[in-house]
Amino acid sequence: MHAHDVPLPDQPLLKVENLSCRHGDDLVVDELGFNLDGADIACLLGPSGCGKTTTLRAIAGFQPVSSGNIYLSGQLLSGPGSTVAPERREMGMVFQDYALFPHLSVEDNIRFGINHLSNSEQHRRVDELLVLTRLQGFGKRFPDELSGGQQQRVALARALARKPRLLLMDEPFSSLDVDLRRDLTLEIREILQEQQVNAIMVTHDQEEAFAFADRIGVMSEGRLQQWDTPFNLYHEPANRFVADFVGKGAFLPGHALDTNSVTTELGTLSGNRCYDWLPDAPVEVLLRPDDIVPSEDSPYQGTVEHKVFAGTSTLYTLALPTGSRVQAAFSSHRDYRIGDRVGIRVEADHFIAFKRQS
Numbered sequence: 001m002h003a004h005d006v007p008l009p010d011q012p013l014l015k016v017e018n019l020s021c022r023h024g025d026d027l028v029v030d031e032l033g034f035n036l037d038g039a040d041i042a043c044l045l046g047p048s049g050c051g052k053t054t055t056l057r058a059i060a061g062f063q064p065v066s067s068g069n070i071y072l073s074g075q076l077l078s079g080p081g082s083t084v085a086p087e088r089r090e091m092g093m094v095f096q097d098y099a100l101f102p103h104l105s106v107e108d109n110i111r112f113g114i115n116h117l118s119n120s121e122q123h124r125r126v127d128e129l130l131v132l133t134r135l136q137g138f139g140k141r142f143p144d145e146l147s148g149g150q151q152q153r154v155a156l157a158r159a160l161a162r163k164p165r166l167l168l169m170d171e172p173f174s175s176l177d178v179d180l181r182r183d184l185t186l187e188i189r190e191i192l193q194e195q196q197v198n199a200i201m202v203t204h205d206q207e208e209a210f211a212f213a214d215r216i217g218v219m220s221e222g223r224l225q226q227w228d229t230p231f232n233l234y235h236e237p238a239n240r241f242v243a244d245f246v247g248k249g250a251f252l253p254g255h256a257l258d259t260n261s262v263t264t265e266l267g268t269l270s271g272n273r274c275y276d277w278l279p280d281a282p283v284e285v286l287l288r289p290d291d292i293v294p295s296e297d298s299p300y301q302g303t304v305e306h307k308v309f310a311g312t313s314t315l316y317t318l319a320l321p322t323g324s325r326v327q328a329a330f331s332s333h334r335d336y337r338i339g340d341r342v343g344i345r346v347e348a349d350h351f352i353a354f355k356r357q358s
């Protein structure tokens with residue numbers, strides 16, 4: 001069966017259940033669980049060392065699991081003490097360093113995993129993949145005669161040649177420069193959609209994750225913090241770690257007034273969610289840069305401490321009188337200088353707040 005075959009309706013394509021993995025005595029993946037549905041492309045996102053690669057390797061079958069299970073369309077692939085060999089999982093892998101065979105031409109690299117097919121079928125599949133990955137005319141070249149982006153497309157073509165049920169990619173773009181990364185991320189997403197191949201990519205770059213994935217798992221210290229759409233991660237972060245890690249913004253201290261409003265240095269802010277805090281509880285409100293707007297006659301002012309020009313907007317870090325800081329993205333037509341005092345107000349449709357620990 002391949003990914004374009006319809007999986008059983010009640011079975012997710014991939015089910016990772018209470019997965020824990022150890023390196024020696026260290027628990028590096030801790031009770032992690034998520035389901036990947038038939039149509040989704042996913043990312044595991046998190047800071048260096050949080051366990052993303054170990055999770056991907058467990059799914060691929062290279063990493064033994066200490067507890068928990070991994071299923072593909074309902075079939076158990078990994079459990080404690082039982083594992084289906086990597087080559088029998090029908091998964092493709094693309095690595096950061098391309099891992100192409102240097103002594104084989106592009107065509108032969110792509111052909112590598114499909115030598116069980118007849119010669120004419122091999123040719124047809126290779127030609128199809130060269131077109132798909134926009135490598136027509138490069139088939140006879142060797143890897144060292146290609147750019148980094150082209151090499152990564154060969155690696156993708158090679159991984160897709162066997163029509164994998166799931167494609168696993170570990171930081172596939174990290175050795176490429178920023179512009180190429182962005183283009184290739186979108187291009188590969190289109191190729192996967194066209195081929196109806198599900199994929200999981202590991203990255204620590206959230207822009208890349210947002211551009212690539214329908215579902216993102218944010219990890220920290222071996223634990224899955226949230227498995228959700230990019231929109232929900234940004235607007236409805238499940239906890240403070242996700243709020244801080246995903247997107248820009250700053251936390252402004254305040255005190256609860258009632259279950260959905262807070263007094264802060266920038267006035268009373270009200271949201272559309274109810275919190276279970278008691279009146280006067282210390283809280284902090286997440287303000288995204290687009291929640292702060294310039295307002296000349298506002299009683300609230302911030303002093304420009306830092307600015308980063310970003311084309312259509314400029315990102316300012318503003319210090320408030322108490323020393324708290326907020327970030328604000330203003331149209332780059334307004335050009336404030338370091339040290340300028342800027343009238344501001346909060347204009348947020350909703351806010352995300354957390355109890356303050358200290």
Ligand SMILES: Nc1ncnc2c1ncn2[C@@H]1O[C@H](COP(=O)(O)OP(=O)(O)OP(=O)(O)O)[C@@H](O)[C@H]1O
Nearest residue numbers: 023024028046047048049050051052053054055204
């Ligand atoms: N072979 C190994 N032996 C011992 N410890 C390891 C091994 N591989 C990884 N680790 C440790 O396991 C933890 C998780 O590593 P992992 O590579 O899964 O993280 P990651 O999120 O992919 O990080 P990065 O983004 O830096 O690649 C880290 O603390 C790492 O040092």
